[in-house]
Amino acid sequence: MSRIGYREALREAHREALQRDPRVFLMGEDVGRYGGSYAVSKGLLAEFGEQRIRDTPLSELGFVGAGIGAALGGARPIVEIMTVNFSLLALDPIVNAAALYRHMSGGQFGVPVVIRMATGAGRQLAAQHSHSLENWYAHVPGLRVLAPATVEDARGMLWPALQDPDPVLIFEHAQLYNLEGELPEPFTSDISHAAVRREGRDVSIVTYGGCLPKVLDAAQALAADGISAEVIDLRVLRPLDDAAICASVRKTRRLLVVDEGWRSGSLAAEVMARVVEQVFYELDAPPARVCSQEVPIPYAKHMEEAALPQVGQIVAAAKGMLGR
């Protein structure tokens, strides 16, 4: 066990990948000289040089497409996009090429690219830097979508993502970069399963990414009131780990989903649908969810807070399911 920050854990993961595999390189806006917009890649340029730490123009369509092409050609690029809102400029190569090529080419061409980006709100960055659109990508067959919410996953997910022969998207919630935690030795490097972050009996709270710390706080508050909440961290947003979700719900008989995405067409909706399809008769209460309000994320702090899932709402929703 050693204490480490989420940002530093990501940086260590990059360093490991760059050292272990000469095909790996990092490209993105300001990843080199500037040190990364969230300082993830700080110091890597000096260590690995310009050929492997590549500053790109502000050209998301161009450099994300080039990263995908490089993966097609046998390299192992890590493409960093500053924030999910900017990734929309690169939807075409991600959705129309990376996700499709293996199938469309009859199995001939895989795209082993890793695309990382910041997501989520909470830093008063307003509507064009704060949305949680990972759900859009989780809709697309051919992509694997990850959401590391702990320092262990920040450290452990990158290498297996690079071993995946197909495209992997990694969403790093902007609120997590300053998170600190204990890194176990050895740390896990699994990119297929959800994780139980807290065991409980009365209600399963399923969440991912930036909402995990809020849900853990809520679980603690619930415990003080005698309610035992089990916390499931999805970790992998596509393909969803139905087995882990349903196993927890079978035990607790109640499902609450907490998702920073907008409610309509959300991942929360998908998790609820799967639970209803698979373990409906095990439920003691209708599934519930806490999502972001359906509004562009505002700048003013109190308004931003009002738009996002908060601990109090999570506690209230869980209690409501238990008739408390």
Add this chain to the structure above:
Amino acid sequence: MTAPASLAFSTDVRTHERDFCLARVRDMLRIRRLEERCAQLYGEQKIRGFLHLYIGEEAVAAGVMPSLRPQDNVVATYREHGHALLRGVSMKSIMAEMYGKQEGCSRGHGGSMHLFDRATHFYGGNAIVGGGLTLAVGLALADVQLQREGCVTACFFGEGAVAEGAFHESLNLAALWRLPVLFICENNLYAMGTALSRSQASLSLTAKAAAYGMATAHVNGMNVLAVHEAARAAVAQVREQRAPLFLELHTYRFRAHSMFDAELYREKREVEGWKQHGPIHTFTDRLKEAGMMDEADFALIDREAMQEVDEAVQFAEAGTWERAECLLDDVVAR
């Protein structure tokens, strides 16, 4: 409408070997006969979906492909039957793909617009206009990162792609990072039904490319030898200087954009005028004048092309359907 641009290279047929010239006739005829049959098969509903014919533009693929080496990469558009064929993808597997059979070069998953072949480094078959350009930049980047010396990525696209942001971002990145990409713009004057003059405020495509700091050339794309000379010089330059180059080929599509196109946007007279410059007959005429080819030579090449098409159709007809249970195979690696 202006006639094809003046020639930048010597295209006197006598400066080329007879065998080389006859091989180019064969290349163009193979594409022409294949696609004529495709149009017929489309009418018979053997081929469905979109079908975009290259007829009239054969000199481009026939001129460029012989200048490439096996380790080079090729990226093409949804009008790519000819490129795939001349890159070395078998006509049988192309035809089977159009039939949707699992013996097709993309197992029937792609159809006419998505021909792929790993063995010949043929990276599709991209039906997003401009979509191939960023990928081509990446393929060249992979060659650089993996220190595969002397590889060139040839990226074919239409002049319509020049209006896409992907064109500008790709050319900038390729020039900035000195990536060995040959950008080959097949300027057939129409982006589906929109003439270049109705979509670009400034009509010089080479000027746009030059603005990104790369060498450019433009040449008559109806003249296979002119194309070949230009492509050979361009490929050599990209290979040696490890920097991108933009090559514009003036050409013309004789057929409709796709099988659904009523061609309301251009005059029949214009099409007929361009057919006078048809790449196959103008070349064979010159070869005959120079005494390098006679009617019997042509008939033999044509008969062989027709026979290859017949065999491809038989192969596709005899092909088998992928089992529906395999539907989800290859969405991700097995």
